[in-house]
Amino acid sequence: MASEISSVVSKLQMVSTSDHSSIVSMNLFVALLCACIIIGHLLEENRWMNESITALLIGLTTGVVILLFSGGKSSHILVFSEDLFFIYLLPPIIFNAGFQVKKKQFFVNFMTIMLFGAIGTLISCAIITFGATQIFKKLDIGPLELGDYLAIGAIFAATDSVCTLQVLNQDETPLLYSLVFGEGVVNDATSVVLFNAIQSFDLNQIDPSIALHFLGNFLYLFISSTMLGVLTGLLSAYIIKKLYIGRHSTDREVALMMLMAYLSYMLAELCYLSGILTVFFCGIVMSHYTWHNVTEGSRITTKHSFATLSFVAEIFIFLYVGMDALDIEKWKFVSDSPGTSVAASSVLLGLILLGRAAFVFPLSFISNLAKKSTSEKISFRQQVIIWWAGLMRGAVSMALAYNQFTMSGHTSLRCNAIMITSTITVVLFSTVVFGLMTKPLIRLLLPHNPLPKSIGTTTDPSTPKSVIVPLLESAQDSEVDIGGNEVHRPSSIRALLATPTHTVHRLWRKFDDAFMRPVFGGRGFVPVEPGSPTERNGHQWH
């Protein structure tokens, strides 16, 4: 009888203690996240560090401690999981970026962003693939196949949008921020279409129609992902406006915004579209319409809680990457020939530098041809910063590398282990070294900050994001009709790039005021409490 009872008891106890080791690791992770936030706060005044590097270093330190405690057997408590990253951590970050992005800056530079994101990524991918094929054969790495080389090109061509958010400040360098971050978002669509294209077409029969097919595919993916995001955003605005959800409960508004944003990402993944593009545009639409339809309390709550979720997810990612860097299983393969891994990492870093330079400078030149005034052009110094700020490789590269070179996190091939360790080295080196040097570089190259002094003092230069100012500004920005005094009579190549942006913007403003706002709400179309800070400038629309 006693044994019966104890078996029941142990079964019932499992409810509260099931998988005790996972509870231990969750405790450790949550405690480390708290530590990162506090240390990040204390280092806020520091001009070199940022939150992501702090988290990365704390993660590395923890990895070392775990390695010592486990006697060199294990260095991480969780094997790197792509699902965790792509399904839970990435969506809030990209959504928040869309929600808080300066819409005017983004759409004015739309063509340049598309150039960088689509053509640039292709150039970079081709150079890295070609370079790796040529050089890795001379190093004693192992039997890598053509597919592996293509994968290497894709892994290292992708700019990490999460890192960009950390090193560039939207308030200080709005142009650079929108260019590099926008490129990172478009980038994702390019890589999805790149792999689909390689899969769909027989590469043995190369003829000109492939390029057209490729273009068609890219456009389909880009447009449908964008449309999905826009439609989900509009639906949320319509539902919240029509049903006046805030009448009964503020919670419902916030919950509905969060869930519909997440739904847009998951729907895109379901349809094999680019979830990153979708959730980014969903964020833009939600900040333009939905956000203005909710109650004042919900507005403050969503603004802060989206930013907080994104902030926590970012720290989580860097902590995670830091802890996974000491992947002892892979480092053991490398330990007998450390030179090979160092050489491979150096080659990859060199190719990344080269591949990015090979498209940033030429494409900036093309983009500048379309700009009339000197102030609109991308100066050489700005080009250097764009080149530099996009060099960081982060969790996306890690996830892709683990997917390509391991079977659910494990590998027994030396060449695969070398590729994993090289990726880890590149990610750590680029994030820490390039990341640390970005802020000093910006101060060096752009000493005359064009930002008004008042904002410059309220938002500390080292603050990754200031929450209230950007959103309010973006709302104001988007309302300023830029088509007013800047309508150029286009000529030659300038026409090709400048006309669509400006004309489309003017037409859009008219369309927005005449048709969209009455249906979907937005600034000035809801009864507002007088004196609320967000609505003080909105009365011009009544």
Added chain:
Amino acid sequence: MASEISSVVSKLQMVSTSDHSSIVSMNLFVALLCACIIIGHLLEENRWMNESITALLIGLTTGVVILLFSGGKSSHILVFSEDLFFIYLLPPIIFNAGFQVKKKQFFVNFMTIMLFGAIGTLISCAIITFGATQIFKKLDIGPLELGDYLAIGAIFAATDSVCTLQVLNQDETPLLYSLVFGEGVVNDATSVVLFNAIQSFDLNQIDPSIALHFLGNFLYLFISSTMLGVLTGLLSAYIIKKLYIGRHSTDREVALMMLMAYLSYMLAELCYLSGILTVFFCGIVMSHYTWHNVTEGSRITTKHSFATLSFVAEIFIFLYVGMDALDIEKWKFVSDSPGTSVAASSVLLGLILLGRAAFVFPLSFISNLAKKSTSEKISFRQQVIIWWAGLMRGAVSMALAYNQFTMSGHTSLRCNAIMITSTITVVLFSTVVFGLMTKPLIRLLLPHNPLPKSIGTTTDPSTPKSVIVPLLESAQDSEVDIGGNEVHRPSSIRALLATPTHTVHRLWRKFDDAFMRPVFGGRGFVPVEPGSPTERNGHQWH
């Protein structure tokens, strides 16, 4: 070469499409959550329905649709997972309940709550175990052991705090709410200690010292869980006050509050304590100190976002339980003898009614002995409501039943399948029928609502929780010194129960003002923006 590439491609594609079926089910779940929120909003005016029953019915409907589409093979997209429930869904609900609870009501009724939660649960568990042992032997159920009967007692003795939150309104019936909900929280500690006690002691040698050991264990668990929650809450208040986290970033404050609240729950689970008790007290301490130390924006954000998280988690649970109710694998066992399952469910429902009646009325009588004025006593009508409102069994019972009677969600024994289907029947019946009848019952038994008309009109009777009012009220409540005109000279049994509560409260207020507030902050100890709604009543403390 083409095959190589396609293998790469399929590998790399896995990154965005890994586990496509899980993406399908997540889409379905998120879409259903949105539907529940919208339908819940539309049914808000309805005087019978509440959000949880809506979610339960939507879940059931979806289960039927999936069952039809899959040709009777599968009815749910996710097998019920205790981890999901206990690690992710329960903590935000209980934390928010602590965060928004009326502290005065809770602590004034502390002794009664402890009586109900500790002694009451033991009585109820004993009656259900004894009754099931006697009656189930006569039904043709199968070879259930003593351990199974003890587990049945534990499964059905636990009041579901989540259901209570849904049917009782803190603003309308504060006494009943604090009694039934508080009982549900203490309940959790009782069941943990119950199982530990059975495991630790040899039941064959029953002697009086067991009762003492049991009491000691319960006190240890209760006190250490509470202290852990209080200490984590105080630590968060101290860190945020001392480092003035809000200086740089509002996100950090919100993130730190969320993470430290979650950390308290996980630490309790790590130490085999009661996470529910811990996170509940952490919520109380955070609303008393930490919440007043953060910036105005963070205050609004935390208030709404904790409520939203809790709201979404509640709907998620009911949706989940509804979808899992058509567990076809278990129902198939039952289909050849439907009478047995119906009989078992009826017996269990009867025992639940009996077991609860057996402690609510006697313990209320004991509790009333300690009250001097008639208005403080629990009237017979209120006792009936307490008895009725605690009858609902929810996700906790489901989780315990799945844990006891299945091996990771599956079973091949008929008696186990019958127990699962009976649990499902009891949960559905009690939630829907008892839940639907609670509001009409309260209106019937307590027609003269003691609530002032003004609040009664702003918060709809069917609103599960109104967010802003409770928190502000609780903040005011807790500041009102109840020790003022209610100091009784205690005598006889009244002394035993009344003295500690009132004296402790007065001493606590002095201690709080003299030592705690200067260190940990709290209302009136931070510079506040004049005119902010939450601080308008706070100037008395300057």
